[in-house]
Amino acid sequence: MAKNFTTRKENYAQWYNELVIKADLAENSAVRGCMVIKPNGYAIWEKMQSVLDRMFKETGHVNAYFPLFIPKSFFSREADHVEGFAKECAVVTHYRLKSAPDGKGIVVDNDARLEEELIIRPTSETIIWDTYKNWIQSYRDLPLLINQWANVVRWEMRTRLFLRTAEFLWQEGHTAHETKKEALEETEKILALYAGFAEQWMAIPVLRGLKSPNERFAGAVETYCIEALMQDGKALQAGTSHFLGQNFAKAFDVKFLTRENKQEYVWATSWGVSTRLMGALIMAHSDDHGLVIPPKLAHTQVVIVPIYKNKEQLDQISGKALQIKEALQAKGITVKYDDRDTHKPGWKFSEYEFKGVPVRLALGPRDMENNTIEIARRDTLEKQIRPAGTIAGEVERVLEDIQKNLYTKALAFREANSHKVDSWEAFKNILDDKGGFIYAHWDGTAETEQKIKEETRATIRVIPLDAEPEEGKCVYSGKPSAGRVVFARAY
RNA sequence: CGGGGUGUAGCGCAGCCCGGUUAGCGCGCGUCGUUCGGGACGACGAGGCCGGGAGUUCAAAUCUCCCCACCCCGACCA
Numbered sequence: 001m002a003k004n005f006t007t008r009k010e011n012y013a014q015w016y017n018e019l020v021i022k023a024d025l026a027e028n029s030a031v032r033g034c035m036v037i038k039p040n041g042y043a044i045w046e047k048m049q050s051v052l053d054r055m056f057k058e059t060g061h062v063n064a065y066f067p068l069f070i071p072k073s074f075f076s077r078e079a080d081h082v083e084g085f086a087k088e089c090a091v092v093t094h095y096r097l098k099s100a101p102d103g104k105g106i107v108v109d110n111d112a113r114l115e116e117e118l119i120i121r122p123t124s125e126t127i128i129w130d131t132y133k134n135w136i137q138s139y140r141d142l143p144l145l146i147n148q149w150a151n152v153v154r155w156e157m158r159t160r161l162f163l164r165t166a167e168f169l170w171q172e173g174h175t176a177h178e179t180k181k182e183a184l185e186e187t188e189k190i191l192a193l194y195a196g197f198a199e200q201w202m203a204i205p206v207l208r209g210l211k212s213p214n215e216r217f218a219g220a221v222e223t224y225c226i227e228a229l230m231q232d233g234k235a236l237q238a239g240t241s242h243f244l245g246q247n248f249a250k251a252f253d254v255k256f257l258t259r260e261n262k263q264e265y266v267w268a269t270s271w272g273v274s275t276r277l278m279g280a281l282i283m284a285h286s287d288d289h290g291l292v293i294p295p296k297l298a299h300t301q302v303v304i305v306p307i308y309k310n311k312e313q314l315d316q317i318s319g320k321a322l323q324i325k326e327a328l329q330a331k332g333i334t335v336k337y338d339d340r341d342t343h344k345p346g347w348k349f350s351e352y353e354f355k356g357v358p359v360r361l362a363l364g365p366r367d368m369e370n371n372t373i374e375i376a377r378r379d380t381l382e383k384q385i386r387p388a389g390t391i392a393g394e395v396e397r398v399l400e401d402i403q404k405n406l407y408t409k410a411l412a413f414r415e416a417n418s419h420k421v422d423s424w425e426a427f428k429n430i431l432d433d434k435g436g437f438i439y440a441h442w443d444g445t446a447e448t449e450q451k452i453k454e455e456t457r458a459t460i461r462v463i464p465l466d467a468e469p470e471e472g473k474c475v476y477s478g479k480p481s482a483g484r485v486v487f488a489r490a491y
Numbered sequence: 492c493g494g495g496g497u498g499u500a501g502c503g504c505a506g507c508c509c510g511g512u513u514a515g516c517g518c519g520c521g522u523c524g525u526u527c528g529g530g531a532c533g534a535c536g537a538g539g540c541c542g543g544g545a546g547u548u549c550a551a552a553u554c555u556c557c558c559c560a561c562c563c564c565g566a567c568c569a
Contacts (some may be wrong), residue, residue, distance in 0.1 A: 004503070051559070088568070157492060157567065164569070206542040237569060276569060307528050365526050374528075
């Protein structure tokens with residue numbers, strides 16, 4: 001057990017905050033609401049980026065980069081969009097500073113006021129659609145499948161490292177299509193891609209579905225999302241994929257000539273995942289001993305710790321440790337051999353455990369004598385003494401097993417915390433008792449959703465895509481319902 | 492942005508009510524020695540404009556006001 005570390009049971013929110021700080025993932029910065037992502041945290045994000053980037057490219061997308069600043073007038077072009085983001089935009093009004101008249105410090109030069117203020121992008125639809133207008137003339141220019149990796153700013157009142165920060169990193173895909181059908185297919189394709197990434201790489205099972213109108217992206221016709229369940233029973237939206245219809249094409253006048261030589265507005269999608277995925281990853285798997293990272297996203301998958309009394313012993317052990325390191329690297333496994341003399345083995349054990357390194361190998365005098373090695377896995381904290389000769393193959397299998405085990409555990413947790421509920425009493429009781437996903441009937445109205453939110457703080461997380469139609473009565477209003485939706489309290 | 496709380500060494504805290512020696516304690520940090528299979532032990536040592544600013548006072552970590560940051564609870568949101 002790590003020293004001075006709050007357990008999940010004691011205080012889940014505090015456990016998360018301490019974990020992020022103590023595992024050196026990120027910290028608060030001098031700027032309110034903005035975080036510094038530290039090397040340990042950034043390495044995981046980089047790994048996520050590289051996997052997602054490859055997936056985007058494999059599905060025909062290319063990367064580009066659009067400006068950080070957006071002219072204010074662009075924002076007002078799409079009514080829902082501006083309304084959705086207006087309250088959280090940072091605005092640039094001046095372009096110059098000058099020395100203060102009293103000689104102390106520096107002030108904004110009021111003579112350098114911008115004629116048109118610039119918004120720091122909270123998302124890039126407007127600047128991108130203004131640009132696409134010039135790129136699209138004919139159906140031959142379609143589809144346009146572009147992604148960008150960028151930072152965005154949303155001026156949040158209440159922030160938490162990774163989960164909600166004023167500035168965050170993300171990717172945003174923006175595509176243009178000839179037909180509605182094609183755009184819808186793109187939206188669904190990306191949703192599947194996100195779900196696959198969450199499940200196969202992050203080892204987090206996700207629900208796939210549609211957002212209710214209340215939760216829909218400002219400016220979208222339909223928002224698809226993947227939704228994950230955290231260990232405290234709260235839901236976390238892990239990725240969104242929007243079908244934008246022709247809303248932005250109309251707002252920015254993006255028309256193309258069809259095969260029939262007719263002018264038509266293009267069909268659009270946009271989709272994104274952010275550094276919030278880091279929060280999901282941390283909260284899905286970690287425990288009271290610290291961080292747990294699925295092997296496929298760990299920057300260091302294996303650490304080797306030597307145990308020795310003197311230099312001769314260390315030299316002998318190092319020889320063997322380096323052989324094992326090479327054998328592991330030959331299998332594509334990332335390994336760190338920690339022969340620092342400045343920390344003791346026990347200290348290193350605790351440290352790597354807390355930082356979530358999936359597999360630890362320990363090699364000491366006893367192992368040298370018996371030709372063995374100790375292998376410890378982070379997910380179950382099990383330790384075993386194994387023959388040293390075949391350890392590389394064994395580590396490879398253990399890493400695969402950890403990846404699988406984390407997913408299985410997370411899935412079992414979700415299943416144990418998903419409930420079909422038909423009465424309003426039960427609905428409230430489950431929420432207050434243990435949280436989780438609640439499958440309940442809903443009459444389909446925004447009013448009911450709002451009322452439920454006001455009374456319980458729970459919202460509709462998804463309208464599941466694969467749900468079987470089921471006649472029922474709304475859990476709140478008693479009015480007829482065509483199927484169950486998923487409620488939860490959410491991050 | 493509303494309500495509550497907290498800012499004292501890198502981290503965790505005591506001191507503050509009731510103003511007055513040189514501001515303490517634990518962990519961590521440095522040197523040396525003994526240790527090394529789950530966060531070792533001893534000796535010596537370094538480290539503070541007491542969150543920032545303004546006031547009250549002979550005197551402020553301590554009292555008053557303003558600001559800033561963080562945490563919790565709401566509203567808003569990925």
